[in-house]
Amino acid sequence: MTKQYLIEQIRKKDSFLCIGLDVDLDKIPEHLLQEEDPIFAFNKAIIDATHHLCVAYKPNIAFYEAYGLRGWQALEKTINYLSEKHPEIFTIADAKRGDIGNTSSRYAMAFLEDLGFDSITVAPYMGKDSVEPFLAIENKHTILLVLTSNPGAFDFQTRLLEGKELYKYVLETSKTWKNSENLMYVVGATQAEYLKEIRQIVPNSFLLVPGVGAQGGSLQEVCKYGMNKGVGLLVNSSRGIIYASGTEDFAEAATKKAEVLQLQMKAILNR
């Protein structure tokens, strides 16, 4: 999917909502456990109930790997369902991968080509040759971890590296990499005040913003500092939507929670 197409979808749906599909069998409604594939059954119901309100879905791969083979099977079914039924939706493999060059190529192949995700999250610690294999694939997007939403973000990311915060140094360095136009960035909503300075470094890039909702970030703050002319934001909510109810009405509850966010986004986009 091209960036331009994603922007058109955002305008069409009045939404820049991304929904995190982080399926935990201990949290999904009990009646689904009798399904042949409870994980996929849950995802399908969530997708059917929310696809008109969001522009992206983001399965965090850890939640699938935790269930081994059946987790991978459910992941494959979920991405295939999205590709077939909702090809207009932007898909993100939240995998946070990164390895030496020939190995990163393998991850790129697995997630962007074979599974067919539109994008993947990637960790920067190993530098240029660990990220460029992801960037090399046309019309696919590499979402680099810059400033994350967890407490550990302050351990290294905000420390000064050669006179500037490590996350800014990563941002600036990444702009020099080959095919850097295929980069997007992860910036946690819990650090909204940082978005202003990030926008000075990457005025045109998309930012994937987790941490709105369960982790405490504010949508208004994120938009105030992070929005650009092409919107440039994908705001993610996972637990707040998919676990809005733990009983049989979970899909309707998810619709309602997604609607609240989409209406707030619509107001912001049209003001």
Added chain:
Amino acid sequence: MTKQYLIEQIRKKDSFLCIGLDVDLDKIPEHLLQEEDPIFAFNKAIIDATHHLCVAYKPNIAFYEAYGLRGWQALEKTINYLSEKHPEIFTIADAKRGDIGNTSSRYAMAFLEDLGFDSITVAPYMGKDSVEPFLAIENKHTILLVLTSNPGAFDFQTRLLEGKELYKYVLETSKTWKNSENLMYVVGATQAEYLKEIRQIVPNSFLLVPGVGAQGGSLQEVCKYGMNKGVGLLVNSSRGIIYASGTEDFAEAATKKAEVLQLQMKAILNR
């Protein structure tokens, strides 16, 4: 597996060799492609041919994810085969994972509990709460990326963060984390001269050293600067051993290549 048991195995086998099981279907002998599970068939043959010469195996998970479901199946079979036939072998999931706390717990569960690996490689960028869930599991080991063997290591890892190289800062910070006695560290062999300073910071920890062989690192240099009283080294070779021959004699060729390294290690251990 305890660290003490690993040290005993090293002494018993006169070897601190780790063999990387990075299976690429384009590189394995053609006759194996007719097997029901060529990836596992290859791994089984390599393990049968080399287990007496090494103390650890390290499948890089990217090579398995690249083959989707059948890749995961082969990974499960490989780790099960090792657990059953060779429980004395230390197993490393080379996964380079790391995510927010509740998500890292999922990866820890997947690799250290369900699959039953003795250890996993983890990336440090997201800080303390992204690593501690791995450290919490008893008698399992978290191998933190510190200084990697690829060219991109010089993009961030060797830059000065608050007056010291980022990799040293990561090392020192990691020592303050809960259950830090379960930490080991990845230090690339291509940077052997850095090992001296690393040993000053973590005199007692095990270092996993990739990059000997195909990537150009020297075993002598690594041992000169990196060895401690408990040996403290696992030196990895992947391609140099497993692809020593691309024909029917691949297993014998792997034995020979592993033997060369093991004999060098024996000489170093007994001098």
